[in-house]
Amino acid sequence: MEFMERAIMWNKLPVWQVFLWWHHFFLLWSTIDGQTRYSIPEEVKQGTVVGNLAKDLGLVVSELYRRKLRITSEAGKQYFSVDLGKGELVVIDRIDREELCGQRPSCLLPLELVIDNPLQLHRVEIEIQDTNDNSPSFLTKERVLKIAELVNPGARFPLESAQDPDVGTNSVRSYLISKNDNFKLTVKNHKDGRKIPELVLEKPLDREKLSVHNLILTAVDGGDPVRSGTSEITVVVLDNNDNAPQFERQVYEANVSEKATPGTEILQVKATDADEGLNGEIEYFFAEQTTDLILSLFDIEPSTGAIVVKGVLDHETNSLHRFDIIAKDKGNPKMDGHCGIEIKIVDINDNIPEIIVTSLTTPVPEDSPIGTVIALISAKDPDSGDNGKVKLTVSSKYPFRLNPSVSNHYSLVTNGPLDREKNGQYSVKISATDAGKPPLSSEKIILVELLDVNDNPPVFSQPSYVVYVKENHPPGRILCSVSASDSDSGDNAKISYSILDSKVQDVSVSSYVYINSDNGSIYSMHSFDYEKLKVFQIQVQAKDQGSPSLSSNATVHVFILDQNDNSPAVIYPSSAALGSLSHQRMPRSAKAGHLVTKVTAVDADSGHNAWISYKLAEATDTSLFTVNLYTGEVRTKRAVSEQDDSSQRLLIEIKDDGEPVQSSTVTVSILLEDGLHEPILDLRQKIAEPSKKNGRITLYLILSLASVSVLSLLTFLILTVKCIRNSRSSGSCCMRRTDCDDYKNPNRNLQIQLNTDGPIKYVEVLGGDMLSQSQSFRSCMSPMSEYSDFTLIKPSSTTDFKEVISVLDASLPDSTWTFESQQVSRKQSFILIMKI
Template structure:
């Protein structure tokens, strides 16, 4: 403090000295002088006494403002009245001179006083701010200069001469440049590259020191913020990300979340993600990415069979200017799921398949695939039904549908083959493909008749052109191979002709080529033709044509178109057989509607009952029941001495003859057949009654003169009875032999193989048994047939065929069709059996029916056991 006052005194002395020199009052006062500090002695300078200053009213006027100095009224000195601040008064001006006017009011005078305020070092260097924030880009090049605003010092002169220093820094240094024009220029120089990511903030202390004594200092803190430069690209923690997803992953599923790190800050560190698909290059948007979070989600559907691998590129871009990009790849592998069923395709189909195709023929080529992979794509194939087709694998995914068995179009004309494919997935998926395989026809079947032998019944006297039967041959082939035409085969003789020789079957019948209808060419006559046997050929239109044969046995069914006819006797008479004790003769008389014969016979008086006097013999050109004759006494009606056997025709005494019966008896005997309507013939028998001796002479004369004339007396009844007993025994033995023969034949037919016999027409003997046990026979030719019309009868007819072989001719058999082992309704060996109770043709080889017939033969004589029975005599006559 003392030093300061010393300086002030020195300054006053200097001012006064200067004022004295210049002639002007000058004062000098240091700034910040205390109030009351005497600046100058005005009374001395102006010649004013100390006491006069107050009286003269001296005051200081400073440009209309109150001055910081005033005149002390007591001393008349100019003293400091208020704080003097040079920096306030003059600022940086130097020197700081205040021009004051000293106004004296008594008397009014003005004195000019120049007051110089001298500077003291009372102001430290002052920076504009205590802290200065500086932002420098981190990418600023080394050597970059950044201007700084230096400190200011309100002082002047040496007190205002500033020097600067910097706190130590490896990145910055201070550069001070002094120029006369611009003054001091302060620069911050970058000596080392900045790295915000390493040191984001630098704090430096800038100190300014003035030249005063003592020196004052001012400081300013430099806060250097390293501004982020977009010098870091976003970085992913992996360059390649691998992800696996099954192909059935639902939409919206999170695939992966990516996170890129950018060391920059602010917008330079704000990352935006974008997605780019590298492979495959299609327009489907399968994936989407959240631009802020980096989450990749599934937007579309995955399909392993379409795309198995996706390569995605994810770009992470910051928001710097220019923006920096970071990249990574996402490799997404799609895992297969068994979501595709196998597929079966028919690449080639060769249909229709001929039915004679060989085993191994390729029918179709198949292609099998499954879009899945691995076990899901391994396909196993099978075929259903398993026969007659199978599968053969040529190579992977290719199969051949081949024929494993022989085909038969007639059994199966078309196959629906199903190829089944199954993959190895879990669960497995299946596929089916139907293949329609038609079978084409080959002419491998000959026409076949439903029967090897057809039995056709035709009534005689049928009209020409009448349909006799309809034959049908089945050919299971199709089209021309199955179109059958019929023809009559002339290779076998048809029937013997009454005019001699054989007549062809075509003269009797014809066959319609298309329908197979059998027509009659001319009316048939049973008496001319009983059996017509021929063959019908059925030929298809295939290449080569195949032939089938059938044998037709045409039986002409007898109609009752012939009346009975009386047979002539040995002497030329008609219809009378003489017995011992009788003589027969005849003459023909007309009868109404029938043939009438007049017969003669003699009978002795006293002949016992049952004495046969004559036998009427008659035949009928018809057959069967139509030829089965019965005899009735038409006149006289009532109880006459004679009776006639119903079926034998024997005229016998009904009682002992008496004289009252008269010398002659006239009998009218009607012979009727069993036809519908029946036909008849009439015979008139004239019986002369004579004595016994006359009857003997007549009989002797008859036998010696071949029954010319006369009366023969009857033989004694005992002799006739004895002869009848002998014949009855013979008949019983014969019937027994027939029974044994029937049993033997039945056993042979039962265990012997049946063979087909084709035979032509031949005569057969017909023997008829009635319900009463009497027998008749017909010598007409016949065969085993059944009249399908008319009333049923209980008689049993036994036919004994005598079939000669047909005339030689070319064979009509075709070896293209195997012959059956047995022919229907064809007989060989034992007699034909026929029962009129059943209106059908009986199969002749059936030995069981033969046995029944034999039993009937055996039973019939038992009914005629009595030797005197007429039935016994008729039976013997019928057999012998």
């Protein structure tokens, strides 16, 4: 602080002096290792400002509260606090230097200043200056000296030293003796700095003249104001016994281990007396001013002068003991001599190092960078020398390390990435080992908890889901449930589900299904129609509630399973489809097996539900006609006779293979006429006639059949590759019987059927099943038609068979035609209608 106050005056000095002063200042600053020191006297009033920490440490006062500035003291008791509003260090309790530091010449109270966000550590030292608040005092207020009257002048008699807890100039400076005729006072300076008063005989004593001398010994300190203490000295003049015992040495010194057991001899003092008899026999005693502590630790053999251990010695409590020994003879009067004893307690490594956690930040965010300070730790060992040197270590298996700081202080910092999901809490074991022989060690466990951050997105139980739903199921039915988990905790692990917007047949998927945001259950909004929609995908998103939130997606493949909800629709004869009778003509000359007509029907369902069979339900003459079960061809069973009615009526029933069976009927009216030529012969004649129109139609037919075949083959190859790829994942190409008991494995083989028998010619190309998005194309020709045209139509998903029939029938008079239509997901088949 003295340097800082002088620095303020720099503008009052010449430039060269300012430069020189700053040079010395930085040299001094570099020697204190970045520490800040203040000096205050002891016993200052509470509320006294020690210094402005914010200013001296370069801190911003407005940020002190946010950064949680706090101080810790090694003294255990808090004597200071920080005014966060001003950044000042303030005294909050009474400070007694003697209580803190005893007789040590320098009294430093170290403080640790801890600041968070970011964490910083500053060391501040408070020097407690001594004030003269204690007066010198004597343990013995009254002292009796017995001196023989024959003692020669110049004899010295050591007196008790006064005690003063103050240090420096405030300690004992001098001694005074009250005015008398026989004695004077001298002060002997001991090598350890003590001042020992001695009473010196100036004039011989005369017992007959004055047998008792009353003196006052005064001890004076050097404080301002001066303080003093007194002790009464009574000198009793004795007769006879001329010589007092004399010790071989004035001061005896010895070392003893602090682990010495009671009874261990430390040293032996020896005094001699020139007298004879009882006047020369000596006994040894402790001086009268000996403290109770000395008397509890040591003992002396009166006859031999051997000083032995009596109690338990402790280097850490007192490393040096001083006391006086008196040697007395048995004369009359008794004479005595004095010597000083200094016993040093030798330290042994008997104290285990202590680990002190001065600051701990927990929980710690798991994304904390390497080097983040977790705790401030110090080590303390009351032993001295190497026995008191402590080293802290932490196991390498933890992602932490210890960085040494100042004065046996360490900071525990992160040394690797942290992951709460792998280890939510660390029990960090800190080991402290001193340098003694043998070394002693201790351990301390620090619990470091990790604070979760949102670093893990939700993970679905499977990347994709496959759902099979029967068509016409009731709305509101649950389709499936998706689930995701998040290894984070708290809000970071709370998951909500939603459906990402997408299009299904140009309509938002949200109009088809909705999802419960809490449990991931997906419900249908309405029933499905297989004939309009066979398969669609739902993109489900799982999002946590962290900040920022993380999400992941999964695909739900929904397959609509066909139900037998469509009756077969008759497309030929066309008049039957319109609800009236179909009139057919045949010659009476027709033989058995003659093809009269062909009933053609389609079923919008798929699989078994679309397999159609034909049956003759009623007939005018059941013996004359028969209907092929699978093709619907109406043929004669026998030759027509003259007895057969010219008008024959047939009721043909058309059934599918579904459950329950759906059926429809068609009525065919057949007129038997004489002289009617065979249609096939006419057809051959027409075909034989050269015509540009017929050639063009044939060319179109060949091109259409070739293109249809190539397209079917490519579709089959694409579907095969796709299924192979999807089968390697958990994908949606897998069909599970448990999802639908009614599902039957369809035929996936490519089929090409050609029918040239009879008056109707057609080719069918079938590739795969309905669920594998295959195509089915059929080209039909009827030689009974008077036209040789064909029409290619690409229907929408909502095309109605009856509407197509009515439109075509109205535009093509008295025609014979057929078509095949099938819609698949994202693709449509073609309707090929040919008129010949």
